[in-house]
Amino acid sequence: MADMNPKKTPMPEQAPDRRNKNFDEVALGYTSEMATKEAGRCLNCKNRPCVGGCPVNVPIPDFIARVAEGDFEGAYNLISTTNSLPAVCGRVCPQEIQCEGKCIRGIKGESVGIGRLERFVADYHREHGKATPVNINRNGKKVAIIGAGPAGLTCAGDLARKGYSVTIFEAFHTAGGVLVYGIPEFRLPKSVVAAEVNRLKESGVTVMTDMVIGKVLTVDEIIAMGFEAVFIGSGAGLPMFMGIDGEDSLGVYSANEFLTRINLMKAYIEDYDTPIKPMKKVAVIGGGNVAMDAARCAKRLGADVYIIYRRSEVEMPARKEEVNHAKEEGIDFKFLTNPTRIITDENYKVTGIECISMQLGEPDADGRRRPEKIPGSEHILEVDSVIMALGTRPNPLIKKSSPDISVNARGCIVVGEDMQTSKENVYAGGDSVSGAATVISAMGAGKRAAAAIDKKLNEKL
Amino acid sequence: MYEIINKNVLNEAVTALKIKARFIAEKAQPGQFVIVKIDEKGERIPLTISDFDRNDGTITLVIQAVGVTTKKLSKLNKGDFIENIAGPLGMPTEFGNPKKAIIIGGGVGCAIAYPQAKALHNMGVDVTVIAGFRSKDIVILEEEMKVVSNSLYITTDDGSYGEKGLVTDVLKRLLDDGGYDLVIAIGPVIMMKFVALTTKPYSVKTIVSLNPIMIDGTGMCGGCRVSVGGETKFACVDGPDFDGHLVDFDELMRRNTLFCEEEAHACRLEESVNG
Ligand SMILES: Cc1cc2nc3c(=O)[nH]c(=O)nc-3n(C[C@H](O)[C@H](O)[C@H](O)COP(=O)(O)OP(=O)(O)OC[C@H]3O[C@@H](n4cnc5c(N)ncnc54)[C@H](O)[C@@H]3O)c2cc1C
Ligand code: FES
Numbered sequence: 001m002a003d004m005n006p007k008k009t010p011m012p013e014q015a016p017d018r019r020n021k022n023f024d025e026v027a028l029g030y031t032s033e034m035a036t037k038e039a040g041r042c043l044n045c046k047n048r049p050c051v052g053g054c055p056v057n058v059p060i061p062d063f064i065a066r067v068a069e070g071d072f073e074g075a076y077n078l079i080s081t082t083n084s085l086p087a088v089c090g091r092v093c094p095q096e097i098q099c100e101g102k103c104i105r106g107i108k109g110e111s112v113g114i115g116r117l118e119r120f121v122a123d124y125h126r127e128h129g130k131a132t133p134v135n136i137n138r139n140g141k142k143v144a145i146i147g148a149g150p151a152g153l154t155c156a157g158d159l160a161r162k163g164y165s166v167t168i169f170e171a172f173h174t175a176g177g178v179l180v181y182g183i184p185e186f187r188l189p190k191s192v193v194a195a196e197v198n199r200l201k202e203s204g205v206t207v208m209t210d211m212v213i214g215k216v217l218t219v220d221e222i223i224a225m226g227f228e229a230v231f232i233g234s235g236a237g238l239p240m241f242m243g244i245d246g247e248d249s250l251g252v253y254s255a256n257e258f259l260t261r262i263n264l265m266k267a268y269i270e271d272y273d274t275p276i277k278p279m280k281k282v283a284v285i286g287g288g289n290v291a292m293d294a295a296r297c298a299k300r301l302g303a304d305v306y307i308i309y310r311r312s313e314v315e316m317p318a319r320k321e322e323v324n325h326a327k328e329e330g331i332d333f334k335f336l337t338n339p340t341r342i343i344t345d346e347n348y349k350v351t352g353i354e355c356i357s358m359q360l361g362e363p364d365a366d367g368r369r370r371p372e373k374i375p376g377s378e379h380i381l382e383v384d385s386v387i388m389a390l391g392t393r394p395n396p397l398i399k400k401s402s403p404d405i406s407v408n409a410r411g412c413i414v415v416g417e418d419m420q421t422s423k424e425n426v427y428a429g430g431d432s433v434s435g436a437a438t439v440i441s442a443m444g445a446g447k448r449a450a451a452a453i454d455k456k457l458n459e460k461l
Numbered sequence: 462m463y464e465i466i467n468k469n470v471l472n473e474a475v476t477a478l479k480i481k482a483r484f485i486a487e488k489a490q491p492g493q494f495v496i497v498k499i500d501e502k503g504e505r506i507p508l509t510i511s512d513f514d515r516n517d518g519t520i521t522l523v524i525q526a527v528g529v530t531t532k533k534l535s536k537l538n539k540g541d542f543i544e545n546i547a548g549p550l551g552m553p554t555e556f557g558n559p560k561k562a563i564i565i566g567g568g569v570g571c572a573i574a575y576p577q578a579k580a581l582h583n584m585g586v587d588v589t590v591i592a593g594f595r596s597k598d599i600v601i602l603e604e605e606m607k608v609v610s611n612s613l614y615i616t617t618d619d620g621s622y623g624e625k626g627l628v629t630d631v632l633k634r635l636l637d638d639g640g641y642d643l644v645i646a647i648g649p650v651i652m653m654k655f656v657a658l659t660t661k662p663y664s665v666k667t668i669v670s671l672n673p674i675m676i677d678g679t680g681m682c683g684g685c686r687v688s689v690g691g692e693t694k695f696a697c698v699d700g701p702d703f704d705g706h707l708v709d710f711d712e713l714m715r716r717n718t719l720f721c722e723e724e725a726h727a728c729r730l731e732e733s734v735n736g
Contacts (some may be wrong), residue, residue, distance in 0.1 A: 022494040115730055171506075173498055210547040212679055216484045237681035241693065248686060248693065248712060250719055257682035264505060265676070274528050274676075275505040275720040348715050395680055397698065 003040040006109025011116055020299050020329035023268060028089075032072070035120040039067035042112045045104055050114060057080045060099055060114055067117055079118060085150060085159045087126060088179060091271045093440050094319045094332040103328040110368040124193055139163040141457055143228040146213045146398065149177020150439045151233030151430025153197065154446030155453075155456040156205045157364045162454050164223025165204070167227070174264065177235055179439070182256070184293050186300070187322070192264075214397035217404070219426060228452045231412060231427045232405075232407035233446060236431035238393045242285070246342030247388075251277065251350030253295045255286070255389035262297050280305045281387040283353050285339055286389030287316040288324060288436075292323060295331045295388045305331050310338040310358050335369065336360070340378060342386055352382045363367070376438060377414075394432045402426075407421040412436060418456075419449040427453055462542045466519060475569050476524050476535045477511065478706045483518035485510070485548045490549045491580045492554030492670065492702050494518070499533050499547040506530045507675045507697070509573040510549060511661040512718040523572030535665035554668065556580065561587040565628050565636060565656055566650020568594060573670060574611070574647045577601040582609040583645075588640075590614070591631045593652065597622035602612075626688070628652065629659045636663045644668070646705060650714050657705030662714050667705035673716060688712050 012028040013019070019026050050060045055059040059078050066075035079086045095101070103111035112213040142158050143151045148170040149205040156166045174180050176193045201207060211217065213234070219281050222230055239254035239323065241247050261267040265274035282298040287309035289438060295305045307326070309316060312335045327333070336358040343352040357377035360369035392410045406414045406422040410434050417420050421428050428444025433438055467479035494509045506528070507705045512521035526535040537543070553719060554577060556562075561580050564576030571592045582588045590610040594600050595618045607613050614631045615623030624631065628648075635641065636659070644667045647657040653669040660667045673685040680698040687696050690707035694700065 171547065172677070173547070209483070210545050212547055212550065215550055215679075216488055216548065237679075239681065239683045241683065248688060248716070249716060250650060254683040257684045260676055260682055266502075272502045275504070277719065348712075397679060 002043050003037065003246075005041060006114040008041075008110045008116070009034050011113070016325075016328040016330070019186065019298070020247055021302075025189050026186050026325060028115055029123055030120040030349070031072070032124075035067055035072075035117055036070060036402055037058065038117060039116045041105060042068070043104060049104065050099040050112075053099045055438075055440045056100065056119070057449060058083050058099075059087075063121065064114070064117060065122060068132065072121055072124045073129055075121045076129060082445070082447075083118075084154050085196050085439070086118050087122035088150070088196065089440055089443070090115050090117075090122055090184060090190060091188050091192075092319075092436060093436060095206055096320050098440070103140050106238050111422050136161060136270060138204075139164050140353040141165065142167070142227045143457075144169060144222045144225075144230045145233060145452060146198070146219075146222075146230065147171070147233040147235055147430075147432070148175035148207060149235050149430060149442060150179065151179070151235075151432075151442035151449075152231065153200060154443040155231045155233060155429070155450045156446075157200050157203065158447055158450035159453065160200070160205045162450075164457075165206075167206040167208060169213050169217070169222070170207060170209045171212040171234075172264065172336045173209050175207050175234075176208065182262045182290065182293065184259070184263050184297055186296070187293065197365060198305065212397065212398075213293045214401040219398065219402045219423070223425070227429065231446070231449050231453065232398060232421070232426065232428040232432055233430045233442070234398055234432045235246070235442075236392045236394045236412075237266045238395045238411070239388070240392065241388055242339065242390060244339060244341050244425055246344055249342060249344045249348045249350055251385045252342060253385070253387050255284070255387050256292045256392065258294055259290070259297065268297075269300060276301065277385065281383040282306070282385045282387060283308055283339070283381060283383045284387045284389055285309075286391070287311065288389065288391070289319060290391075291316045291389035292326050294328055294389050296329060298385070298387065299329055301330060303385070304381070307331055308334045308339060308353075308355060308381075308447035310335050310336065311368065312336055313358060315368050334381070338373070339386075341379065348394040350384055350386055351453075352380045353371040353386055354378055354380050362416075392436050393439045394435070419445065420452065420456075425456070462544060463546045465537055465541050467499065468537070468539050470586040471572075472522070474526050474535075474597045474599065475572070476523055476526070477520050477572070478524065478534065478537065479521045480543065480546065482520050482546055484549075485546065486513045486515055486518045486520050486600075489513040489520060489549040490553030490659045491576045493549035493551050493703060494678070495522070495529070495546050495548030496523070496550060496675065496688060497534070497543060499530055500544050503533070503544070504530055505545075505670070505676050505678070507550070507678055507701075509670070509701075510576070511572045512576055513522060515669040522599070523569060525569040528570070533602060546676065551697055552699070554580075554645070554670075554702050556584065557643065560665075561589075561642055562631065562645065563589045563642040565591045565592070565632065565644065565646040565648065565652075565654040566606075567628060567646075569597070570648030570652075570670075571582055571603070571606065574607055574645065575602055577645050578606060580679070589635060591616065591628045591635075593617075595619065595629035598632060625724070627655070629655050632659050632698050636660065636665065641665055644705075645670075650710055650717065653705060653708075656711035657708065657710070661706055668702050669708060671701050671708065671713060671736055673713060674719060687716075694705050
């Protein structure tokens with residue numbers, strides 16, 4: 001009989017007024033007892049709606065049943081049949097609109113804490129699990145992966161397990177993509193990402209960092225090096241700006257720049273060389289995960305922080321947990337507000353941001369109600385820094401050097417059903433195809449591409 | 462890891478490092494740069510590729526010790542390793558088909574102007590080099606520049622070597638003589654600004670190589686944004702070369718001072734016109 005408690009077993013967290021001053025992980029994870037208890041809430045229902053809500057179809061009720069029995073390694077083995085980065089997904093997936101959103105328990109109370117259980121199982125395995133040496137028969141075929149984000153890492157892992165010799169070409173000095181440069185330590189410890197990347201390397205994948213494809217090598221040159229297929233998982237890293245007055249003044253950053261300085265370059269730690277400008281009052285523009293992360297980082301650097309979002313709270317695309325955490329940490333949300341210009345002093349340093357109030361009108365193409373300006377409602381917020389988190393687009397570097405790879409009007413690579421681009425044997429997936437989306441959808445794309453590449457290269461035999 | 466295979470101290474503040482970087486050397490073109498991260502805790506900084514050798518797979522970086530990283534780099538020796546070098550980044554210089562060109566280098570900028578002069582010289586262009594320095598003791602690359610130019614003018618702020626004065630004094634004289642169809646200026650922002658102002662009335666195509674603050678060098682942070690002809694450009698992917706007559710130099714100078722106040726972060730704004 002399932003535990004009918006309508007509430008999830010609470011996850012221990014650092015207290016808001018303590019954690020908003022450090023970069024340590026906010027959510028501390030379940031203990032074995034908590035995990036077993038929470039697993040007991042699963043009804044193990046027959047039609048398994050949660051599995052359908054998961055973009056990679058993790059066998060959720062099955063792994064939860066193992067957790068309930070205390071067989072944590074068994075649970076891990078089940079998860080890892082379809083999810084190669086469970087420690088990451090358990091922490092950053094938008095569970096409320098995926099698996100947990102479909103959970104029957106969610107109708108009359110809170111859903112089962114699937115994400116928390118996934119995280120627990122993956123962390124347990126990282127700390128206690130034994131590496132099971134797998135003997136893979138190498139098939140002698142080389143596949144190249146461009147970009148070491150979730151899409152590329154997943155594609156590489158799947159192909160390596162099938163016996164391919166896989167080389168990842170990564171532009172940055174570290175593998176991980178957004179997981180290392182975007183998502184902050186307090187949400188996703190970099191040691192978790194590094195452990196996943198190491199596991200991949202141990203399975204025989206070569207990671208070449210500092211390789212900006214499109215510059216140092218073109219896709220054609222990679223093929224000429226003997227790679228029989230190429231997967232492009234280069235993400236959507238190009239930042240957007242608003243085009244308002246004052247955007248090039250001192251103290252205005254893209255969220256990418258701000259987050260990269262902090263997360264990838266560790267500017268917040270004393271003995272790292274990358275500088276970060278001290279900030280006292282910050283306005284972060286946007287309502288997605290990126291805006292939440294930037295705001296919470298600025299808070300941890302000691303600033304008072306506004307989040308300025310042009311629609312209302314319900315339209316915010318950020319994960320619910322991040323919005324709640326941001327509120328608890330003292331971030332000041334200005335909903336239905338949009339910047340009109342950035343104000344500076346005579347040295348072009350930011351002193352404020354002028355905003356206009358908005359109201360919601362008719363729904364637009366994607367069903368969200370369109371924000372409209374309220375004339376005459378301009379007002380000024382005093383700030384010394386502005387961080388633009390307005391969304392990103394795929395970087396055109398690869399496209400520019402390979403004109404035979406088609407992209408759409410938004411710069412996203414166009415692929416067919418089989419994830420193949422307009423160029424033979426060149427595949428793509430993740431944010432570079434979908435535009436900025438989620439970790440799990442990028443992983444799903446990496447998996448599908450790995451399967452398609454395997455099929456194609458086997459046909460060639 | 463990238464091995465330093467030769468070190469050459471050009472003057473007390475400027476050092477040339479020849480580094481094994483096979484993939485980069487294979488692709489490098491004049492005008493391009495690399496992003497260097499010296500060790501685990503290092504920052505990512507852009508450095509122009511001063512020379513490259515496809516045969517032995519090396520690139521040469523010329524480093525002026527002004528900031529945290531450039532000071533550390535200058536202290537490295539032959540046999541030491543640099544953790545990360547990514548490149549070649551940015552667009553190669555588009556020379557067009559000039560007949561008579563003036564290449565201007567200010568201070569350490571000469572190290573970057575040199576491969577440009579060499580490339581043009583090899584294309585059969587009549588090359589005049591104007592190299593400006595603060596004083597005699599920091600003159601670099603004189604012999605090398607002589608080899609790749611039809612005439613070489615050296616100016617110093619204090620008159621201790623060559624002509625006393627600014628590169629723009631010589632430039633104006635040459636432009637008055639006429640016949641030039643390309644000017645390339647590389648050096649302190651303020652020097653490039655005045656070169657562009659000087660060539661403007663003569664309507665001579667003027668290319669400048671910009672050095673804004675960068676992190677990734679691939680277009681993903683926007684830290685390197687510059688205004689060119691009223692449009693925002695990312696210097697790392699759209700540049701670093703731009704039409705000098707369209708660049709907002711004052712904005713660039715301001716943006717380059719951003720981290721000046723941060724401890725240990727030497728300012729990029731050069732005090733002297735001649736670097
Ligand atoms: C701040 C932030 C917070 C987020 N929070 C969440 C969240 O909580 N939950 C969630 O599900 N999603 C979140 N996302 C979105 C999620 O991170 C992305 O959708 C996902 O990482 C996309 O994966 P990817 O592999 O397609 O691309 P990326 O993770 O962007 O990886 C692309 C990789 O390719 C490399 N690359 C790019 N160009 C080249 C080139 N020319 N040559 C070589 N390498 C190249 C890049 O350096 C990078 O390492 C967030 C995104 C950001 C920015
Ligand atoms: S250096 Fe980041 S965009 Fe140019």
